[in-house]
Amino acid sequence: MEIKIVKKILEKNDAAAGELRVLFAQNKILSVNLMSSPGSGKTALLDRTLEMLAGDLRCAVIEGDIATTLDAERLARHNAPLVQVNTDTFGGDCHLEANMIAGAVEQLDLDALDIVFIENVGNLVCPAEFDLGEDMKVSLLSATEGEDKPLKYPLMFRVCGTAIITKCDLLGVLDFDAAEAADNVRKVNPDARILQTSAKTGQGMHEWIALLKERLGEKQ
Numbered sequence: 001m002e003i004k005i006v007k008k009i010l011e012k013n014d015a016a017a018g019e020l021r022v023l024f025a026q027n028k029i030l031s032v033n034l035m036s037s038p039g040s041g042k043t044a045l046l047d048r049t050l051e052m053l054a055g056d057l058r059c060a061v062i063e064g065d066i067a068t069t070l071d072a073e074r075l076a077r078h079n080a081p082l083v084q085v086n087t088d089t090f091g092g093d094c095h096l097e098a099n100m101i102a103g104a105v106e107q108l109d110l111d112a113l114d115i116v117f118i119e120n121v122g123n124l125v126c127p128a129e130f131d132l133g134e135d136m137k138v139s140l141l142s143a144t145e146g147e148d149k150p151l152k153y154p155l156m157f158r159v160c161g162t163a164i165i166t167k168c169d170l171l172g173v174l175d176f177d178a179a180e181a182a183d184n185v186r187k188v189n190p191d192a193r194i195l196q197t198s199a200k201t202g203q204g205m206h207e208w209i210a211l212l213k214e215r216l217g218e219k220q
């Protein structure tokens with residue numbers, strides 16, 4: 001019985017995600033779903049990204065959190081359209097679902113956008129299971145979390161075509177081996193594109209921006 005219920009939820013989500021995928025394609029919008037543990041640097045990466053794309057590409061952010069608008073407030077200085085989704089109003093879900101994104105997208109002028117970023121709820125497990133109709137699923141793994149996380153939470157790293165090792169400015173002071181972490185990502189997803197960034201120093205950010213532009217180009 002329980003399995004049937006879960007299947008029904010996922011089927012309903014997949015249908016809504018399919019509609020979103022069509023909507024994003026019709027509007028030639030690149031949609032990017034950022035997923036990771038709490039605190040691994042999604043908002044910091046977005047902050048730098050919006051700064052670097054300002055005046056170049058038109059971006060919007062859908063901010064997912066259980067409660068608060070704190071992340072949206074951090075990004076407000078960029079003047080990019082921001083839509084907050086608090087899953088508290090949906091029962092406090094630990095992840096975003098496609099119907100929540102559909103509601104958020106209604107608040108956006110899609111004609112006036114090139115990229116829609118989605119910051120998922122901080123969680124390395126549940127968000128991986130829900131298709132949001134996005135073009136890019138991106139997982140972040142911060143240097144403070146340990147190299148083993150791709151092996152311990154494999155679904156997240158399997159579904160994400162791109163993995164970003166964040167907070168690389170801290171590599172010198174941590175016993176974190178970035179090469180081993182990258183190997184562990186490849187063990188669960190041999191085709192993953194792996195980047196190393198620091199939102200603090202800007203390391204690796206040009207490669208990330210180039211990847212976004214490459215993927216946006218494929219949608220035109």
Ligand SMILES: Nc1nc2c(ncn2[C@@H]2O[C@H](COP(=O)(O)OP(=O)(O)OP(=O)(O)O)[C@@H](O)[C@H]2O)c(=O)[nH]1
Nearest residue numbers: 037038039040041042043044122166167198199200
């Ligand atoms: N040194 C360093 N700190 C970073 C970096 N990126 C993020 N941080 C810090 O890590 C903490 C968490 O970063 P956030 O961007 O809020 O992480 P998040 O993934 O958005 O967190 P949630 O939204 O709560 O899941 C903050 O104190 C950031 O300043 C980085 O590249 N280097």
Ligand SMILES: [Mg+2]
Nearest residue numbers: 042043071119
């Ligand atoms: Mg955040």
